[in-house]
Every structure is written in C-alpha cells, then in structure tokens.
Amino acid sequence: MKRLYVGVDLGGTNVASALIDEDGNVLARDKRPTLADQPEGVTVRQIIDGITEAARKGGVSVGDLAAIGIGAPGPLDPFEGVVLAPVNLPNWGKVPLKRIVDTKMGVPVVVDNDANVVAVGEQWKGAGREVNDFLCVTLGTGIGGGAICGGKLLHGFNGNAAEIGHITIDYNGPRCNCGNYGCLELYASANAMVRRALERIKKESPKTILPRSGKLTSQMIFEAAKNGDRFAIEMFEETGFFLGVGLVSAINLLNVEMVAITGGLANAGDLIFGPVRRTVLERGFPEVKEKVRIIPTQLGEDAALIGAARLAMEGGVRS
Numbered sequence: 269m270k271r272l273y274v275g276v277d278l279g280g281t282n283v284a285s286a287l288i289d290e291d292g293n294v295l296a297r298d299k300r301p302t303l304a305d306q307p308e309g310v311t312v313r314q315i316i317d318g319i320t321e322a323a324r325k326g327g328v329s330v331g332d333l334a335a336i337g338i339g340a341p342g343p344l345d346p347f348e349g350v351v352l353a354p355v356n357l358p359n360w361g362k363v364p365l366k367r368i369v370d371t372k373m374g375v376p377v378v379v380d381n382d383a384n385v386v387a388v389g390e391q392w393k394g395a396g397r398e399v400n401d402f403l404c405v406t407l408g409t410g411i412g413g414g415a416i417c418g419g420k421l422l423h424g425f426n427g428n429a430a431e432i433g434h435i436t437i438d439y440n441g442p443r444c445n446c447g448n449y450g451c452l453e454l455y456a457s458a459n460a461m462v463r464r465a466l467e468r469i470k471k472e473s474p475k476t477i478l479p480r481s482g483k484l485t486s487q488m489i490f491e492a493a494k495n496g497d498r499f500a501i502e503m504f505e506e507t508g509f510f511l512g513v514g515l516v517s518a519i520n521l522l523n524v525e526m527v528a529i530t531g532g533l534a535n536a537g538d539l540i541f542g543p544v545r546r547t548v549l550e551r552g553f554p555e556v557k558e559k560v561r562i563i564p565t566q567l568g569e570d571a572a573l574i575g576a577a578r579l580a581m582e583g584g585v586r587s
C-alpha cells in the first residue's frame with residue numbers, strides 16, 4: 269500500500285487540508301475557516317479537525333498517516349516547527365505548532381513557511397519539475413518567496429531565506445513592518461497597488477472607470493485594466509516594473525533559471541508578466557537575463573498542499 273500524508277495550508281482566512289499519496293495524488297480534501305479572530309487554540313482545533321476529516325474522507329484514519337506537513341504564515345522556525353506571531357494570525361504569539369499537532373495526533377509533523385511549501389510543491393509536481401534552481405514568488409497582500417537551489421529548498425541558518433518581499437528597492441522609502449525601509453512588498457504587492465491607485469485618484473483625478481471613493485480592490489483594478497482603462501493598465505505597469513526591479517536583485521543573487529509567480533496578482537497574466545519581463549531584460553545581468561524564464565506557477569492553490577505533503581515525506585528540515 270502507498271504511504272499516505274496530509275498536507276495543510278494554513279492561511280489567514282481558511283485552513284485547507286488534503287490527503288495525498290506518495291506519488292503526489294490528491295485523494296481527499298477539507299477546507300474550513302481559520303477563525304483567526306479567535307484565540308489560537310480555536311485555530312489549532314480547526315487544523316486538527318481538518319486533518320482528521322481529510323483522512324476520513326479518503327477512507328483512512330489519522331493513525332494510517334506516515335506524516336503531516338503544514339505550511340504556515342511566517343515568520344516561523346521550520347527547524348523547531350514554531351510559528352512566531354504572523355501578521356495574519358493576530359492572536360498568535362509564539363506557537364509550537366509542530367509539537368502541539370504531533371502530540372495530539374501521534375503522527376510526525378513538519379511545519380514550514382507557506383511560500384516555501386509552494387516552491388516545494390511546484391518543484392515536485394508543477395512548474396519547477398524540470399529545473400534545479402528556481403524562485404517561487406507569492407504575490408498577494410504581501411510578497412513571499414521560496415527558493416530551490418541545486419534541487420534543495422533554501423532555508424538559511426534560521427529558516428528565513430528568500431524573503432524577497434523585503435529586498436530594498438528604495439533606501440529612502442517608507443518603513444516596513446520588518447524594520448527595513450522601502451521593501452519590495454511596499455511597492456509590488458496587491459495592497460501596495462491599491463494604496464498607490466487610491467492616492468493618485470485622490471491627488472490627480474485621472475480619467476478612469478475606477479470608483480473615486482469607497483472600497484477599491486486589486487480585482488477591480490484588474491477588471492478595469494482588462495476593459496482597457498488606461499489608468500488601471502498603468503497601475504499594473506508600475507507594479508510589474510517594481511516587481512521586476514526586485515526580481516533582478518533576487519536573480520542576480522540566486523542565479524535561478526526560472527521565476528514562477530503565484531497569488532492574486534499573478535492571475536492578471538500579461539498585464540503583470542509583461543512589465544516584469546521587460547524590466548528584467550532591461551536591468552538583468554548579461555548572459556543571465558535572456559535565459560531566465562518568468563512564468564506563472566502551475567498548481568494554483570494545490571501547490572501548498574502538495575508541497576507540505578512532500579516536506580512531510582522528506583522528514584522536514586534537520587534541527
């Protein structure tokens with residue numbers, strides 16, 4: 269019989285779990301709310317119930333699992349499996365998630381950064397199957413990164429490698445949550461694009477179909493850009509340019525042959541990939557920039573689940 273794993277994707281909104289076999293096939297799924305506004309114990313209960321339910325739907329019990337992998341928002345310590353007060357789990361302090369789930373379920377558990385598990389999932393079954401050196405970028409409310417170098421997930425000495433959202437692109441820029449100034453995340457995330465659009469609408473009253481007051485989302489900017497709204501297209505141009513500037517630094521540092529981008533803004537296709545690729549071609553290292561492929565990921569939301577299961581299969585990181 270094939271060995272079975274559960275991969276978990278812990279997000280600020282939902283906890284997704286999937287029963288996955290050793291070949292990477294998804295056999296059963298569960299999704300339930302994270303309940304991030306409640307005490308951490310409530311969310312931990314959701315994780316445990318989700319794992320149990322994914323196994324049950326697949327016709328097995330938790331005791332039949334070889335291991336469990338959890339992708340969680342950073343910052344975290346993947347060596348000890350401790351989550352360290354992430355922004356989108358506001359009620360969490362320092363939570364030893366690996367130890368808690370391991371003790372409750374009696375199955376080995378690994379915990380790693382959500383962007384890292386996406387990279388591992390894409391390496392195993394998605395866009396990174398054929399390459400040994402690539403960077404996976406999650407472009408959502410923030411910007412996350414996971415790097416595969418020489419076929420291995422890059423962790424760094426305490427598990428915080430490839431935080432590309434915090435590459436400085438303006439040393440005089442605004443202060444970031446991380447303590448640095450002018451981080452890429454403040455310019456090229458979905459939140460940053462919305463913030464910039466709102467500022468310009470207020471200051472310059474540009475010709476646009478976007479609302480001048482009330483709620484504005486990156487999805488609304490995307491819809492407007494698809495309909496030919498020049499201001500909305502310009503917002504994507506700018507965001508893609510900033511992302512390209514950051515990626516040039518990441519590419520020069522890691523010498524990856526591919527950058528795979530996922531997350532909300534990546535769904536905008538050429539609107540975002542066009543300016544990113546142009547910027548990398550304008551600014552990248554000769555002999556490198558022409559060869560680096562910048563493409564969307566292939567697995568969508570399954571990347572995190574499959575990657576978490578893969579890390580569980582490999583036994584996680586050695587402490």
Ligand SMILES: [Zn+2]
Nearest residue numbers: 434444446451
């Ligand atoms: Zn930062």
